[in-house]
Amino acid sequence: MTVRSTTDSTPAAGIDSASSSTSPMTTPSPFVTLISSDGFEFHVRRSAACVSGTIRRMLNTRSNFSESVTGVCHLENLNAMVLEKVVEYLYYNEKHKESRDVPDMEIPSELCLELLMAAEYLDT
Amino acid sequence: MAPWQGLTNNDTVDFDVTWGILEGALREIHAKNASKLSFEELYRNAYKLVLKKKGEELYNRVSGLEQELLRENVRSRVVQMVTSPLILGASGEQVGGQAHQRRADGERFLGVLKNAYKDHDICMKMITDVLMYMERTYCQDQRHPSIYAMAMALFRTQVLRSPATDQSDINVMAILESAILDMIAMERKNEIIDRPLIRACICMLEELYETFQEEESSKLYLTSFEPKFLESSRIFYHREGQDLVANADAGTFCRHARKRLREEDERCQQTLSTLTDQKIKSVVDKELIGAHIRDVINMEGTGVKHMLDNDRLEDLSNVFDLNSRVDPKKAALKDAVQKRIVSLGSEINNMSSGAVVPPPNNASEQAKKEEGEKDKNVNQQTASAIKWVDDVLTLKTKYDRIWEEAFKKDSNMEKALEYSFQEFINANQRSSEHLSLYLDEYLKKGAKGKTDLEVDANLDKGILLLQYIQDKDHFENYYKKHLSKRLLQRKSASMDIERQMISKMKMKVGNTFTQRLESMFKDMALSEDLTKQYKTHVAELGDPDTTRIDLEASILTTTMWPVDSMVRRNEDGSTKTACIYPPVVENARKRFEHFYLKKHSGRTLSWQPQLGSADIRATFTKPDGKTKRHELNVSTYAMVILLLFNDLPADQCLSYEEIQARTSIPENELCRNLQSLAVVPKTRILKKDPMSKEIKPGDKFYFNESFTSPYMKVKVGVVSNAGSKAENSDERRATKRKADEERGTTIEAAIVRIMKQRKHLPHQQLIAEVIQQLANRFQPDVNMIKQRIESLMEREYLERGPDPSKPSYTYLA
Numbered sequence: 001m002t003v004r005s006t007t008d009s010t011p012a013a014g015i016d017s018a019s020s021s022t023s024p025m026t027t028p029s030p031f032v033t034l035i036s037s038d039g040f041e042f043h044v045r046r047s048a049a050c051v052s053g054t055i056r057r058m059l060n061t062r063s064n065f066s067e068s069v070t071g072v073c074h075l076e077n078l079n080a081m082v083l084e085k086v087v088e089y090l091y092y093n094e095k096h097k098e099s100r101d102v103p104d105m106e107i108p109s110e111l112c113l114e115l116l117m118a119a120e121y122l123d124t
Numbered sequence: 125m126a127p128w129q130g131l132t133n134n135d136t137v138d139f140d141v142t143w144g145i146l147e148g149a150l151r152e153i154h155a156k157n158a159s160k161l162s163f164e165e166l167y168r169n170a171y172k173l174v175l176k177k178k179g180e181e182l183y184n185r186v187s188g189l190e191q192e193l194l195r196e197n198v199r200s201r202v203v204q205m206v207t208s209p210l211i212l213g214a215s216g217e218q219v220g221g222q223a224h225q226r227r228a229d230g231e232r233f234l235g236v237l238k239n240a241y242k243d244h245d246i247c248m249k250m251i252t253d254v255l256m257y258m259e260r261t262y263c264q265d266q267r268h269p270s271i272y273a274m275a276m277a278l279f280r281t282q283v284l285r286s287p288a289t290d291q292s293d294i295n296v297m298a299i300l301e302s303a304i305l306d307m308i309a310m311e312r313k314n315e316i317i318d319r320p321l322i323r324a325c326i327c328m329l330e331e332l333y334e335t336f337q338e339e340e341s342s343k344l345y346l347t348s349f350e351p352k353f354l355e356s357s358r359i360f361y362h363r364e365g366q367d368l369v370a371n372a373d374a375g376t377f378c379r380h381a382r383k384r385l386r387e388e389d390e391r392c393q394q395t396l397s398t399l400t401d402q403k404i405k406s407v408v409d410k411e412l413i414g415a416h417i418r419d420v421i422n423m424e425g426t427g428v429k430h431m432l433d434n435d436r437l438e439d440l441s442n443v444f445d446l447n448s449r450v451d452p453k454k455a456a457l458k459d460a461v462q463k464r465i466v467s468l469g470s471e472i473n474n475m476s477s478g479a480v481v482p483p484p485n486n487a488s489e490q491a492k493k494e495e496g497e498k499d500k501n502v503n504q505q506t507a508s509a510i511k512w513v514d515d516v517l518t519l520k521t522k523y524d525r526i527w528e529e530a531f532k533k534d535s536n537m538e539k540a541l542e543y544s545f546q547e548f549i550n551a552n553q554r555s556s557e558h559l560s561l562y563l564d565e566y567l568k569k570g571a572k573g574k575t576d577l578e579v580d581a582n583l584d585k586g587i588l589l590l591q592y593i594q595d596k597d598h599f600e601n602y603y604k605k606h607l608s609k610r611l612l613q614r615k616s617a618s619m620d621i622e623r624q625m626i627s628k629m630k631m632k633v634g635n636t637f638t639q640r641l642e643s644m645f646k647d648m649a650l651s652e653d654l655t656k657q658y659k660t661h662v663a664e665l666g667d668p669d670t671t672r673i674d675l676e677a678s679i680l681t682t683t684m685w686p687v688d689s690m691v692r693r694n695e696d697g698s699t700k701t702a703c704i705y706p707p708v709v710e711n712a713r714k715r716f717e718h719f720y721l722k723k724h725s726g727r728t729l730s731w732q733p734q735l736g737s738a739d740i741r742a743t744f745t746k747p748d749g750k751t752k753r754h755e756l757n758v759s760t761y762a763m764v765i766l767l768l769f770n771d772l773p774a775d776q777c778l779s780y781e782e783i784q785a786r787t788s789i790p791e792n793e794l795c796r797n798l799q800s801l802a803v804v805p806k807t808r809i810l811k812k813d814p815m816s817k818e819i820k821p822g823d824k825f826y827f828n829e830s831f832t833s834p835y836m837k838v839k840v841g842v843v844s845n846a847g848s849k850a851e852n853s854d855e856r857r858a859t860k861r862k863a864d865e866e867r868g869t870t871i872e873a874a875i876v877r878i879m880k881q882r883k884h885l886p887h888q889q890l891i892a893e894v895i896q897q898l899a900n901r902f903q904p905d906v907n908m909i910k911q912r913i914e915s916l917m918e919r920e921y922l923e924r925g926p927d928p929s930k931p932s933y934t935y936l937a
Contacts (some may be wrong), residue, residue, distance in 0.1 A: 066163070073406055
């Protein structure tokens with residue numbers, strides 16, 4: 001199945017509503033905010049966040065969804081505990097992206113199931 | 125276990141509510157209001173639906189929605205732009221004028237279509253992102269095409285393939301294609317069109333496929349547009365080709381064809397797609413070039429013939445390129461060039477043979493009167509021979525240049541040129557003679573004052589012509605004859621250059637050729653040595669006799685030198701020419717012969733007085749008592765004649781018969797020499813009585829004391845003697861006869877050689893082998909070969925093979 005992601009090269013720039021003025025394409029800030037269902041806010045680096053496919057698409061500046069404009073993602077499905085581990089994983093993944101034979105990250109077993117579902121949800 | 129609920133927090137999910145949210149969002153996206161939406165929310169909703177196993181329904185609803193949107197919004201917008209000219213164009217009717225109108229309409233239509241597609245594209249990408257979860261799980265599991273693919277297919281069906289108007293069933297696609305083709309046609313007429321716009325639409329066509337399986341070959345571009353484009357181009361070029369051939373000249377045609385090729389190339393790069401590049405080029409090749417190139421080449425007045433004559437290198441290279449596109453062997457061009465060369469060559473041939481009217485063969489009484497005329501004609505012939513060679517070389521240089529620059533050193537063309545040169549050179553019977561005369565001239569005079577390089581180049585050119593000539597053995601005979609005259613009369617400009625020539629010939633043509641020539645050189649060198657030795661020998665003899673004569677002898681080996689041309693055979697076949705020498709000369713001669721025979725016993729020397737020359741110191745006493753001395757350079761016979769007058773008192777004369785009796789010089793030689801001594805104004809050393817121009821029996825000769833000359837050294841040339849000139853028709857026939865005899869023997873030698881090796885050969889093969897072996901020297905005539913085989917059989921060298929139906933031969937030891 002071919003997945004067409006908005007980060008692939010598209011000939012046209014992102015479209016915005018015809019009536020409002022086009023928002024200036026400023027360089028997005030390096031940090032984004034991920035908010036869990038219980039309101040915890042995690043500031044993560046953009047590059048780490050984009051390890052997750054879902055979050056990457058969410059923040060795609062071209063598609064102009066509200067998240068990409070504000071730089072804030074509400075992840076209603078995930079609670080803080082899970083989200084924290086997810087964030088940790090994102091950094092871990094980014095740090096060790098180049099190397100091989102990386103030891104597995106430490107995961108407490110009670111979170112396993114939820115982490116699994118989160119991973120599926122977040123495409124990561 | 126409870127059904128998989130995922131991260132849903134146990135909300136009950138109502139499909140319709142969720143779908144409502146999603147549908148609204150999708151519409152907003154299409155309306156370009158995405159910034160109001162939260163990606164996450166939509167993603168989450170889709171996620172929930174899929175988890176609830178509503179993936180399929182979600183999918184269907186989405187596609188239904190897209191279909192509706194496309195049909196309602198997009199299509200209507202596009203259809204609005206369809207105007208009647210566009211419809212007419214698409215239905216294949218010729219739309220007359222109104223080019224502007226059509227173009228403006230077309231552009232607007234294309235613009236709208238392009239934008240619609242672009243929007244659709246972007247929206248679908250965004251929607252795909254939102255529905256990514258569904259894609260990943262549902263689509264993959266159930267092997268449905270992705271949402272994006274599905275949406276594109278919908279675009280194809282809902283927009284492109286939908287009817288353009290309510291009345292007709294021409295669909296939008298057809299209108300699009302015809303508009304584009306229309307614009308291309310306009311561009312071909314040198315109008316400006318909006319290329320990027322067309323490019324965008326073409327890209328759209330490239331990205332859409334016929335079916336859900338997105339395979340390369342089912343791109344809409346390839347299945348629908350390209351064939352139409354190629355067809356319309358074919359028609360266009362077909363017509364254009366015919367127009368051009370009827371109206372334009374060859375050079376323009378070629379330039380125009382090139383321009384079109386470049387144009388199409390550009391078009392593929394910028395406007396259409398590179399996929400079409402090869403195909404359109406082959407259409408142009410076929411319709412424009414292939415169909416007409418032959419006509420263009422042979423066009424009257426401006427075709428290849430004209431280009432060749434006027435050195436139009438650029439045009440020629442155009443023609444060459446075009447021809448090579450359609451025909452790697454470039455048959456048409458080759459034919460034209462060859463024809464031209466052969467016709468030019470025949471002109472040269474005709475010029476050289478037609479310039480001179482060969483003198484009629486009269487009875488011998490008139491022979492002498494016409495000697496003068498004959499001489500002039502022969503001289504003219506020599507000059508025209510040289511001119512022939514010059515002309516051929518000029519032609520060759522010109523065509524070599526054309527080959528290098530216009531034909532890009534193509535090997536096919538090279539062969540064609542060679543072949544045509546060979547054809548006309550060998551059509552001329554006298555080419556070997558001409559070439560030899562040319563070289564003779566050059567080696568006698570032309571080499572002076574030129575640099576080594578120039579000399580080298582000129583010799584090379586000569587060798588080049590030699591390689592074209594088929595009857596190389598004829599050439600060898602002529603060259604030998606001329607060379608011997610040069611060597612004996614010391615007329616060569618430089619021995620180095622002569623040797624250079626020989627070595628070049630050896631390299632290019634082979635050894636057998638140059639063997640005899642080289643031995644001639646050796647003879648001359650040996651003779652020089654010998655003369656030196658003789659001088660020392662004589663000095664050692666002591667006796668300083670002031671009357672002794674300096675003798676320089678050149679010893680020639682009979683077999684190597686072209687004896688027959690130099691020497692007249694007597695009736696008994698011997699080569700000795702009778703001549704009674706004056707005593708002093710006779711002494712010297714005997715002494716030398718003695719000396720030589722002592723060195724090389726077993727050999728015989730036969731003296732050839734007609735080839736020699738002598739330097740005489742002559743004293744003339746004037747009536748007023750003054751004496752004048754001159755040094756006379758005369759032929760040997762003349763010397764013998766003059767010495768007769770040494771012991772004669774001043775006013776006594778010798779008659780013709782007396783001279784003849786006392787010298788035994790053959791009659792024609794005698795006449796010639798007497799003429800040069802007594803008739804030719806500048807060298808009248810003898811007085812003749814009567815003072816007529818001819819020598820007749822009964823003429824009397826006196827020593828001319830009152831001979832004067834401004835020079836100290838006087839050279840008495842002998843009338844029409846020694847220079848290398850063109851042969852008249854008699855001589856030519858004689859030479860040919862001799863050459864044929866020689867050829868006969870060579871053929872026999874070859875046959876024997878072959879049969880000895882093979883022992884047994886069929887008839888055809890034998891002939892083939894003989895021809896092959898002798899190819900380097902000459903082209904043997906098949907009949908001659910047959911005759912030789914017969915004669916060999918008579919002489920019991922060969923016998924016929926056993927099987928009468930398959931003719932073959934066996935070698936008899």
